[in-house]
Amino acid sequence: MTGKAKQPATIAAANGVAAGDRFGAVVQPLYLTSTFAFAGYDKTQGYDYSRSANPSRDLLAETLAKLEGGAGAVITASGMAAVDLVLSQLGPDDLVIAPHDCYGGTYRLLEARRDRGHFDVAFIDQGDDAAMAAALAGAPALVFVETPSNPLMRVVDVRRIAARAKAAGAKVAVDNTFLSPALQQPISLGADFVVHSTTKFINGHSDVVGGAVIAADAQDLAALAHWANVTGAIGAPFDSYMTLRGVRTLFVRIAQQQANALAVATFLRAQPQVGAVYYPGLADHPGHAIAAAQQSGFGAMLSFELRGGPAAVRQFVEAVEVFTLAESLGGVESLVAHPATMTHAAMGAEARAAAGIGDGLLRLSVGLEDENDLIGGLAAGLGAIA
Ligand code: PLP
Secondary structure (H helix, E strand, O other), X not given: OOOOOOOHHHHHHHOOOOOOOOOOOOOOOOOOOOEOOXXXXXXXXXXXXXXXXXXXXXXXXXXXXXXXXXXXEEEEOXXXXXXXXXXXXXXXXXXXXXXXXXXXXXXXXXXXXXXXXXXXXXXXXXXXXXXXXXXXXXXXXEEEEEOOOOXXXXXXXXXXXXXXXXXXXXXXXXXXXXXXXXXXXXXXXXXXXEEEEOOOOOOOOOOOOOEEEEEOOHHHHHHHHHHHHHHOOEOOHHHHXXXXXXXXXXXXXXXXXXXXXXXXXXXXXXXXXXXXXXXXXXXXXXXXXXXXXXXXXXXXXXXXXXXXXXXXXXXXXXXXOOOEEOOOOOOOOOEEEOOOOOOOHHHOHHHHHHHOOOOOEEEEEOOOOOXXXXXXXXXXXXXXXX
């Protein structure tokens, strides 16, 4: 794909296609090699060793960087390695401001590094202006944002947070896992870094664990790439190849998945066993207006409260059809998770309560199945609640 700048869906489908391979391969071959022959004394042919750089990993990085509008990307072994790569740039005197309701693994990592003295962290409600102002007064080095948040689908205003963070001298990283660059591009809203668990929508087939950091600035990118090479936290060539294969269909997958998610959210909110439904695509969701302004779609993730609490949760998950009880999200198949005992167990009960993650909360990742089957599957679960 050459010539003038292309639309994002074209980049996703075709970046690097038919790019001049010796045999005319349309799809870039998978470079399963740990090392590369030198052309001669002190002279590589562009690559030397696959921890430092590999063509399969580079093509994924280039494609994601174009989709996010960044200077470049570093592909990591997992989403957590991507979050950690951003945190690796901090020192013992630095403060991180993080959302009090972020992904449980991110919460655990931030706490663990704080406890080891690597930096300090303040967990706050980033939608609360006064709390943000108080936290920014502490001169943070980094504001870490996750929007929509996992699992409560809280939406924060990235442009506003980024402007305030910049004024306070902080860099801004946004975890864009829940939407992907197909629906939100945080760099265009002022972020310095975008973090992904590519395990989710970007790969989209629940068969690879991976991550990425996209940097807006070339110097920041060089620092991250250097550190990824120092620590070896890089993604494998095979995983990169598989993930790029997923990126090819990202835009069509997410369009259909979010249409299904809206149908599911609309169904759930009319059911007597269901309390609150958290889906930013619903007009009365508190984050609806911000989401409509900064996103180009509402995504395929939602969560909801069962009125019967943990007992109802057990009955529901044992009877639900079509949705599989499993962690993770963003694949073509629909999944249901119970955050309190699964994805957010690592947070501990007290932190979950502070974040509003109750024991009756269920999270759905809506896939590509037929809308009527999805609703029928949920109805089977709800019908089993005594
Ligand atoms: N960020 C978010 C929002 C997530 O949901 C997850 C995983 O569920 C991660 C980061 C971590 O990604 P990984 O599981 O690929 O390490």
